[in-house]
Amino acid sequence: MPRALSTPPVIAPGSLGGSPQPVLPVTGGLLLRPWEEADVPAFLSAYQDDEIRRWHTRRPSTEGQVQEWFEAYRQDWKHEKGGHWAITCDDDAEVLGRIALRGLDFDDGMAGVAYWVLPAARGASVAARGLRSLTTWALAEIGFHRLELDHSTRNHASCRVATKSGYLLEGTKRSAAVHDDGRHDMHLHACIRGH
Template sequence: MTRALSTPPVILSGFLADSPQPVLPATGNLLLRPWEPADAPAFLSAYQDDETRRWHTRRPATETQVREWFDEYRQDWQREKGGHWAITTRDGGEVLGRIALGGLDFDDGIAGVGYWVLPAARGAGVASRALSALTAWALDEIGFHRLQLDHSTRNHASCRVATKSGYLLEGTKRSAAVHDDGRHDMHLHARIRGD
């Protein structure tokens, strides 16, 4: 059964799927590009890091599984369910981290954002520059009205990235996520077109 809307969708269905997933430049010599099979070792290594594991409970166990995830990422784009990018250097393409757009709601123009950075790239502004680039593209070029992200209230680094990138703290979702050490309260941040 097709749902009738009293208002037109903010973004028309097919808008993303009709084009290849873009490569997005970011300041500081960074590039956001779709994941490639050769990135599997770097991706897997992120989940061997204690800090990444602390905040991400869905983890790949092998490079084969990572490549399966990459296939799912390509399908997400084709089905307009999400976009997943490697954060790399522009010159050599070294993988520094991951950023993703998910939970796409074209009717209301809302999407969620998530990210992580490899240990060697932390503290250099990689996540905030990538988040700023993805945000500008999603709001200004694609036409989303609201982007939101959440993180554990104990994840102070992620909170700094969100705030530095213009995502206002809107509140705390109590006991909203399960981590390895139990349930965590989650901060909700959002950026609205025009902020």
């Protein structure tokens, strides 16, 4: 049974799931596009990288698991729970990284952001450019009011991406996430529409 709200939702239900997941342009000749079957090997290989493994404890270990993840990503879009994109060059299909909107809250107009970049693409602002494009689309076109991201306080590269992309550091969530080496404090960043 739908719950009664005293205020209308910030984003109308059906705003995303009723349309195909978009391909979003990124400055410098990059694209954000939905994951494709051909991306399975690249996605799986990403989780063999020590840095990605260090910060991402939920990892696929087989191509079959990646295919299950991709199907879950399609369902997330359909049911307006999230959007998951490959970051690629616009002139070929090479996967450079991943970016996602998760935990979509249409009532309050909020969502979380996550990303990683493959080793060969690091140092070229791939994550920051992708994050800025996704942020502009989510805030200006879709109508989200607040986007959040968090990362381990030990992940200095992710902190640089967040601040470079206009996500202000709001504080530290103590002992908020489990990593392979134990619990980590997490920095909380946010970007607010119109700020």
